[in-house]
Amino acid sequence: MESREQLLETAHAVKEAGATLLRGGAYKPRTSPYSFQGLGEAGLKLLAEAREATGLPIVTEVMSPTKVDLVAVYADVLQIGARNMQNYDLLNAVGRAHKPVLLKRGMSATIEDLLMAAEYVLSHGNNQVMLCERGIRTFDNKYARNAFDVNAIPVLKELTHLPVIADPSHAVGVRRHVKSMALAGVAAGADGLIIEVHPDPDQAASDGAQSLTPPQFSEMMVQVKTMAEAVDRVV
Numbered sequence: 001m002e003s004r005e006q007l008l009e010t011a012h013a014v015k016e017a018g019a020t021l022l023r024g025g026a027y028k029p030r031t032s033p034y035s036f037q038g039l040g041e042a043g044l045k046l047l048a049e050a051r052e053a054t055g056l057p058i059v060t061e062v063m064s065p066t067k068v069d070l071v072a073v074y075a076d077v078l079q080i081g082a083r084n085m086q087n088y089d090l091l092n093a094v095g096r097a098h099k100p101v102l103l104k105r106g107m108s109a110t111i112e113d114l115l116m117a118a119e120y121v122l123s124h125g126n127n128q129v130m131l132c133e134r135g136i137r138t139f140d141n142k143y144a145r146n147a148f149d150v151n152a153i154p155v156l157k158e159l160t161h162l163p164v165i166a167d168p169s170h171a172v173g174v175r176r177h178v179k180s181m182a183l184a185g186v187a188a189g190a191d192g193l194i195i196e197v198h199p200d201p202d203q204a205a206s207d208g209a210q211s212l213t214p215p216q217f218s219e220m221m222v223q224v225k226t227m228a229e230a231v232d233r234v235v
């Protein structure tokens with residue numbers, strides 16, 4: 001999330017195409033401290049405005065235990081990013097919050113690590129946890145950002161009752177491959193998808209290379225519906 005205009009334009013476009021939640025980062029965990037770090041609380045306020053305008057509930061990342069109360073004022077779902085999957089203070093803090101949690105798999109985390117991270121949240125009585133497969137690091141990141149662990153989806157579905165979300169955008173990291181990996185995620189049994197969308201991805205302050213344009217998102221959603229029907233699911 002970079003600006004009011006960019007957020008609202010994206011929010012209306014994804015809603016139109018069938019998205020059911022709006023995810024935007026106000027606090028961004030960037031690999032480099034010199035990269036865009038997000039709009040902070042001003043961004044949370046913009047997300048609330050976008051929810052008001054579209055009716056879409058808001059998902060946003062919280063990076064620090066000290067920010068959980070603030071982010072929970074605005075967010076409908078608290079995201080824990082891959083880099084924080086084993087930040088146990090943070091997991092304890094969101095476990096005490098009365099908001100659903102979207103827990104992203106750490107980039108080098110095993111399935112067991114992910115399930116145990118979820119247990120931290122659950123152990124405080126917060127039973128609203130979604131697990132997210134977002135790709136893991138492997139030896140080859142030349143043509144794809146991460147390796148999308150499609151295996152993890154049916155395995156997690158077998159091991160837990162928690163919903164499993166696929167994030168092909170961060171997994172493959174390449175715009176033209178996001179649609180195929182989204183369809184693979186649905187075929188594998190994912191309960192939801194996270195897809196990054198930007199009105200002008202080549203100018204995006206974060207993750208432009210993997211962001212779809214709104215027309216690409218709409219086209220993907222049509223095929224997602226067809227794929228879901230093929231595996232006896234509905235969107």
Ligand code: PEP
Pocket residue numbers: 025029080081082083104134170
């Ligand atoms: C994100 O969801 O935008 C993000 C930073 O992803 P991850 O934590 O999976 O790298």
Ligand code: MN
Pocket residue numbers: 170196206207
């Ligand atoms: Mn991102």
